[in-house]
Every structure is written in C-alpha cells, then in structure tokens.
Amino acid sequence: MSSTPASFQNITRPIESFNLKSSTVDFSNTTVISDGFGGVYWNDNFSGNPAFAIDSSNTVHVVWGDETDGVWGTDDEIMYANYTIGAGWSNATVISDEFGGVYWNDGDSYRSTVAVDNSNIIHVVWYDGTDGQWGTDREIMYANYTIATGWSNATVISDGFDGVYWNDGGSFGPTVVVDSSKKVHVVWWDWTIGPWGTDMEIMYANYIITNGWSNATVISDGFGGVYWNDGDSGTPAVAVDSKNTVHVVWYDETDGVWGTDTEIMYANYDINTGWSNATVISDGFGSVYWNDDFSADPVVAVDSNNIIHVVWYDETDGVWGTDTEIMYTSFANPAFTVGITQGIPFGDFYILFILVGIIGIIVYIKRKVYQK
Ligand SMILES: [Ca+2]
Ligand SMILES: [Ca+2]
Ligand SMILES: [Ca+2]
Ligand SMILES: [Ca+2]
Known part of the structure; x- marks a missing residue:
C-alpha cells in the first residue's frame, strides 16, 4: 500500500478526477482526545460514537460513549472533552453520572449528541438504561453545561411529563438541536405502544427556559387524527432554519404508493401551523416511483436560503450498479412555498x-x- 499521506493522493474515478486536498494548508496530526491528558493514560476501555459541536468562541465540544470503569461504576457512561485555542484539549470527564457527589446512574448510557446555543450553553442528550420512577425501559436523558453552574444533573425527558409516566417502551437514538431563541429540540425513536400502534415511531420534545420540557409527542404518525404510519420509523435527524422551523428526517418501513421498501420520510414543525404530516422524500418525484430498495440513516441540514438538504444511504440498483450508494435530495421549506397571504388571517x-x-x-x- 502507498504510504503517501491522504493529503497528497490523487483519487481517480471513472468519470472524474480530483485532488483530495490541494490546499497548502495541511491538517493537524491526529490526536487521541479520550485518553492521555497530562501524560496519564487512564481510559482503558471502549470509547465510541462521538459527536461534536463548536460554539461562538470556536471551542470544540465532543461527547461519546465510554465503557471505562471508575468511581461512576462499571456501566457505560457519556464522556465529554473540549478544545480551546488557549488550553488545548481538556481531560475527558463523565457527564451522565454523579451530581452533588451522588453516583446514581447505574445503567448503560449510549449514543450521545450535542448542540450549543447562542449563549454557549452546551446541551447533551443520550439514551439510558438506568431504572427509576420512569420504569425499567430505556429513556432519553439530558444534561447541560453553563459556565456559572457547571454540568447539570442528568434528567429523563422522554417520560414523566407532569408526573405522569406513560412512556413504557424503549427510547433510543436522540438527536438535539437548538434554535436562535434558545429552544432545545430533541427527536428519537420510541417503542412505546399508543394510538399510533405497536410500530416504532419518531418522538419529539422541546425545552423552553420559561416552560421547561414539553411532553414527548409522536411526529411520525397521527396527522389530523389519522394513523396511517404502520411501519417502523427510526434514526431521526433534526435541523432548524432561520425562522426556527424544525425539520426532521428518518427512515420508515411503512408501505404505500412508494412500494414496500424502506424510504426516507420528512416532517416539519412551523410555529403557525404545528407539525406537518410525514411525507416520503426518497421516492416518487414527479409521481415516478423508481426507488425500490432500502433507504436509511438520513442526515439533514438547512442553508442560509432555508433550503433543506438531506443525504442518506440507499441500496436501490441502477446505472450506478448494485452496490449501496449515498443519495441526496433538497427542497425549499414547504411553509415558505405556500401562498404569501396564507399566513394572514382572512388572506x-x-x-x-x-x-x-x-x-x-x-x-x-x-x-x-x-x-x-
Ligand atoms: Ca454509573
Ligand atoms: Ca418509562
Ligand atoms: Ca404507527
Ligand atoms: Ca420505493
């Protein structure tokens, strides 16, 4: 194998050729950030599933799941480290357990994601196997960091709204985003059975400073009281645009005119109209249904023109062969494309x-x- 650094390799493809990196600015050497702080190597078990966010001071905030044992027990925890220009990388620290000297989180904590708001408050979510008044089912937990108060205690956000514990199915794979009004939006997939059926659904909850956490709600089924989504919905991703409309994508196994294959679905939350119905975005363009195989793991981002961009992996065969490919679609915020007078009472x-x-x-x- 070539020992030429990736930065100098030319990648040649059948129809195009490009230099992977032609800039004179080279990337930094790779560095371990989960172990070795101050020359001490204490992290001796699996570290995985990293996610990160960068704040307005360009501090880098990284979270991951870690199996290292310590005063926090032998359960998997969420760890955190940050990079500041002045100080470099911090030591890794457990953020899913211990508050006020009490270690209470004794179940495994997994799949953390992180977002930073415009006050540089750090918001972290993950799913957790710790038992409590919320039951023995897996729940979504949340913690935040402010300079004044440090890390908050971890709290369950998928169950127990107003003291009512109704979420008794597993809650997994949360993703967090914060909008310009500091409202925190979290989506995840959930096995709780309800009017929406026994299939896995996408759930959503939000946090407003004045109101606290909202109840969790199903957003993948039940639009207008009609429950049509009867296949599993999973791995959601979320983004907000400049008007703080929330855009959510996920993979969905529900059958329809798009076939019996798994598709990417989309829904949005507009402050004026609430949650939209879920719609398939991976198949059916111009009413032509050509995407006939597995579509999964979507991610979403919104640009400065409020155009929504979605990528995912897809097993549909075509001129590109029978291998799995990455697919992409984009569209304008549907709320902006309706008649301009539609938002005004009486038009x-x-x-x-x-x-x-x-x-x-x-x-x-x-x-x-x-x-x-
Ligand atoms: Ca623990
Ligand atoms: Ca529960
Ligand atoms: Ca359903
Ligand atoms: Ca299809």
Missing part, C-alpha cells in the same frame, strides 16, 4: 379591510372639514 380580505378603513377615515375627515 387578501385582511388587506381589503384595512383599505376600506383608511378610505372611511379620509371621508370622515373631509366631511368634518367641509362642515366648518
């Missing part, structure tokens, strides 16, 4: 009322003037 009539009112005032003033 155009609203403007008409204002015009009639102004004319009325002018007529009234003129009469007053002529009466003198």
Whole structure:
C-alpha cells in the first residue's frame, strides 16, 4: 500500500478526477482526545460514537460513549472533552453520572449528541438504561453545561411529563438541536405502544427556559387524527432554519404508493401551523416511483436560503450498479412555498379591510372639514 499521506493522493474515478486536498494548508496530526491528558493514560476501555459541536468562541465540544470503569461504576457512561485555542484539549470527564457527589446512574448510557446555543450553553442528550420512577425501559436523558453552574444533573425527558409516566417502551437514538431563541429540540425513536400502534415511531420534545420540557409527542404518525404510519420509523435527524422551523428526517418501513421498501420520510414543525404530516422524500418525484430498495440513516441540514438538504444511504440498483450508494435530495421549506397571504388571517380580505378603513377615515375627515 502507498504510504503517501491522504493529503497528497490523487483519487481517480471513472468519470472524474480530483485532488483530495490541494490546499497548502495541511491538517493537524491526529490526536487521541479520550485518553492521555497530562501524560496519564487512564481510559482503558471502549470509547465510541462521538459527536461534536463548536460554539461562538470556536471551542470544540465532543461527547461519546465510554465503557471505562471508575468511581461512576462499571456501566457505560457519556464522556465529554473540549478544545480551546488557549488550553488545548481538556481531560475527558463523565457527564451522565454523579451530581452533588451522588453516583446514581447505574445503567448503560449510549449514543450521545450535542448542540450549543447562542449563549454557549452546551446541551447533551443520550439514551439510558438506568431504572427509576420512569420504569425499567430505556429513556432519553439530558444534561447541560453553563459556565456559572457547571454540568447539570442528568434528567429523563422522554417520560414523566407532569408526573405522569406513560412512556413504557424503549427510547433510543436522540438527536438535539437548538434554535436562535434558545429552544432545545430533541427527536428519537420510541417503542412505546399508543394510538399510533405497536410500530416504532419518531418522538419529539422541546425545552423552553420559561416552560421547561414539553411532553414527548409522536411526529411520525397521527396527522389530523389519522394513523396511517404502520411501519417502523427510526434514526431521526433534526435541523432548524432561520425562522426556527424544525425539520426532521428518518427512515420508515411503512408501505404505500412508494412500494414496500424502506424510504426516507420528512416532517416539519412551523410555529403557525404545528407539525406537518410525514411525507416520503426518497421516492416518487414527479409521481415516478423508481426507488425500490432500502433507504436509511438520513442526515439533514438547512442553508442560509432555508433550503433543506438531506443525504442518506440507499441500496436501490441502477446505472450506478448494485452496490449501496449515498443519495441526496433538497427542497425549499414547504411553509415558505405556500401562498404569501396564507399566513394572514382572512388572506387578501385582511388587506381589503384595512383599505376600506383608511378610505372611511379620509371621508370622515373631509366631511368634518367641509362642515366648518
Ligand atoms: Ca454509573
Ligand atoms: Ca418509562
Ligand atoms: Ca404507527
Ligand atoms: Ca420505493
């Protein structure tokens, strides 16, 4: 094998050729961040599933799952480390267990994701096997970090709203995003049985400073009271746009005009209209259904024009062969493409009322003037 660094390799493909990295600026050497702080190697077990976010000071915040044993027990925990330009990488620290000196989290903690808001508060979510008043089912847990108070205690956000524990199925794979109003949005997949059936659904909860955490709600089924989504829905990803509309994508096994294959579905939350119905975005363009195989693991991002971009992997065969490929689609925020007057009460009539009112005032003033 070639020992040429990747930065100098030319990658040649059948229809195109490009230099992987032609910049004179080279990347830094790879460094271990989960172990070896101050030359001490204490992290002696599996570290995996990293996720990260960068704040407005360019501090890098990394979270991952770790099997290393310690004062926190022998259960898997979520660890955290950060990089600041001045100090470099911090030591890794457990954030899923211990608050006020009490180690209470004795179940495995997995699959953490992280987001930073515009005040540089760090928000972390993961799923957790610790038992408690929320039952013995896996739940979504949350912790945050502020400079003033440090790391908060971990709290269950998928069950126990208003003291009612109704979520009795496994909750997995949370993803977190924060909008410009510091509202925290979390999505995950959930096995709890309800009016939506026994199939796995996408659930959502949010946190507002004044209200705390909302109840968890199913967003993949039940639009307008109609429960049509009867296949498993999983691995959601979430993004917000400049109007704080929430965009969620996931893979879905529900059958429909798109066939019996797994598809990518999409739903959004608009402040004015609430959650949209779920819709398939991986098949059926122009009513042509050509995507006939497995589509999964979508990720979503929104650009500065509020265009939504989605990528996923797909097993559909085509001129590209029978191998698994990465697929992509993009679309404008559906809420922005509806009629411009649709968001105004009474539509155009609203403007008409204002015009009639102004004319009325002018007529009234003129009469007053002529009466003198
Ligand atoms: Ca523990
Ligand atoms: Ca529960
Ligand atoms: Ca369902
Ligand atoms: Ca299909």
